Amino acid sequence: MKKINWLSKPVNYVLMTILVIVWGYEYIAAKDAMETVAPLTLVCFKYGVALVFLIAYKLIRDRHFLLRKRDIGFFVLCALFGDIMYWVGEYNAMHYMQISLVTIVLAFVPVLSIILEIFIYKVKPTLAISLGIIICIAGVTLVVGADMKALLSGQFIGFLLAGVAVVSWNIYNFLTARLSGSYNPLDVTIYQLTAAVVVTLPYTVMNFPAVASIDAHFIYDVLYLALPSTCFSFVVYINSVRSIGVTPTALFSNMLPVTSTFFGWLCLGEMIAPLQIVGGAIVVAAGSVVIWLKGKERDGNNA
Numbered sequence: 001m002k003k004i005n006w007l008s009k010p011v012n013y014v015l016m017t018i019l020v021i022v023w024g025y026e027y028i029a030a031k032d033a034m035e036t037v038a039p040l041t042l043v044c045f046k047y048g049v050a051l052v053f054l055i056a057y058k059l060i061r062d063r064h065f066l067l068r069k070r071d072i073g074f075f076v077l078c079a080l081f082g083d084i085m086y087w088v089g090e091y092n093a094m095h096y097m098q099i100s101l102v103t104i105v106l107a108f109v110p111v112l113s114i115i116l117e118i119f120i121y122k123v124k125p126t127l128a129i130s131l132g133i134i135i136c137i138a139g140v141t142l143v144v145g146a147d148m149k150a151l152l153s154g155q156f157i158g159f160l161l162a163g164v165a166v167v168s169w170n171i172y173n174f175l176t177a178r179l180s181g182s183y184n185p186l187d188v189t190i191y192q193l194t195a196a197v198v199v200t201l202p203y204t205v206m207n208f209p210a211v212a213s214i215d216a217h218f219i220y221d222v223l224y225l226a227l228p229s230t231c232f233s234f235v236v237y238i239n240s241v242r243s244i245g246v247t248p249t250a251l252f253s254n255m256l257p258v259t260s261t262f263f264g265w266l267c268l269g270e271m272i273a274p275l276q277i278v279g280g281a282i283v284v285a286a287g288s289v290v291i292w293l294k295g296k297e298r299d300g301n302n303a
Contacts, residue, residue, distance in 0.1 A: 012243040015236045016252040024259025026229040027099040028267045030091055033221035036213050039091035042225070043084060044200035049226035051193045054234070058186060066183070067191060074179065078188075079195035082172030089165035096158030098270040100261035104143050104280040105162040106169075107257055107287050110250060111136045113170050114294060120174075126297065132290035139286060142279025185238050247295025254288050 004011060033042050058065070093102045111133055117123045125133070144159050179188055240249045257280055264270035272280075 006239060007243045009244050012236075012240045016240050016244075016249060019233055019236045020252055020255050021259050022228045022233065023253075023256050024263050026225060027094065027103070027260050028263050029221040029224045029229070031094050031099065031268070033218060033225070034091060034094070036218045037209050038207055039088045040084070040200055041204045041207055041209070042091065042222075043087050044197055044204040045222050046225035046230060047083065047193045047200075048197050049222060050230040051190065051197060053227065053231050054186070054190050054193065057231075058190060061186070065190075066187065068182075071179065071182070072195075074175070075188075075191045076195045076199065078172055078175045078179070079192045079199060081168045081175065083192055083196035084199060085168040086165045086172065089161045089163075089168060093158040093161035093165065096161070097155045098272055099264040099268070100257060100270060100272050100280070101143060101155075101276065102158070102162050103257040103260040104276075104283055105140065105159060106166060107254055107280075107283050108136065108140055109166050109169050110254070110291050110294075111287050112166055113173060114290060116170055116174070126293065129290055129293050129297075132286050132293065136283055136286035136290060139279045139282030143276050143283065186234075189234055245295070246298075247292060250291050250295070251288050254284055254291060257284055 006012075030042065033045075037045065090102060090106070093105075114125065114129065115133060118125055176188065183191070237249065240252075261270075261272070261280075
C-alpha cells in the first residue's frame, strides 16, 4: 500500500475541504451544547479536553516544553482575546441570530485585519485591495440591514456580539505576532489553551451543570468541539500552511459561511433573507479576493 504524502498539495486541498465542513457543523454542536451550559463554561470544557490530547501529542512528538516567565502574561492576554472573548462573543451571538449570519460577519475578520494594518502600520493598500475592502463592507452592510424588523427585535445585539468576536480575533492576531518567532505553533496553542482553561475554570466550577444534564448527547457535542474542531483543525491547518501556503489556506477558511449555512438549514431549519444571501456572497467573494491580493503582495515582498 502506497504511503500517503501528508505534505502533498492534493492531499491538503482535500483535508482543508473536510476541515471547512467540520467547522461548519461546529456551530450546530455548540448551539446544542449551550442548552446545557453557558458559553464560558463550554469554552472551558472543550479546551480542557483538547488540551489533554494536544499535550499527549506533544509528549509523543518531542517532550520539550519551553516557556519564558516574561511571556506568561502575554499568553494570558492572547487567551483572553483569541480563546475567550472571541468564542464568548461568537457563541452568545448565536442566541440572537442565525448561525449563517454569524459566520458571514466573521468572514470580515481578514478584511478588518488589513484595515488595521493600514491605520496602525501605515501600510498603503493597492487600488484593487482598497476596492475589495469597500465592496466587502458594502456586503456586510447588506447583511446587517436587510431585515430591519429582525434587527429591531434583537438581532442587532447578535451583530454587535459577532463584531466583538471579529475585533477580538484581530487583536489576538496582532498579539500572537510577537510570539511567532519565539515558539512553535503547537507550543503557542498549548500555552494559550492552558491559560484559557485556568482563567475560565473558576467560573465553570461555580456554574457547573447538574450531573443529570450531562447526557451522552452533551458529551458528544463537547468531544466534537474538542477533537475534530480543535485538535484535528490545528494539525490540518498548520500542515496546510506548510504545504499549500498561507493565502490558499486562508481562502478555504473564508468558505465557512457556505458550510455553516448548509448545516444551519439542514439541522435547525434556519432561513435567511434573499438580500442577506446576496450580501453574504459579496462578503465571501470580496473577502477572498482581498486575501488573495494581499497574499500575492506579501509573496512579492518576500521574493
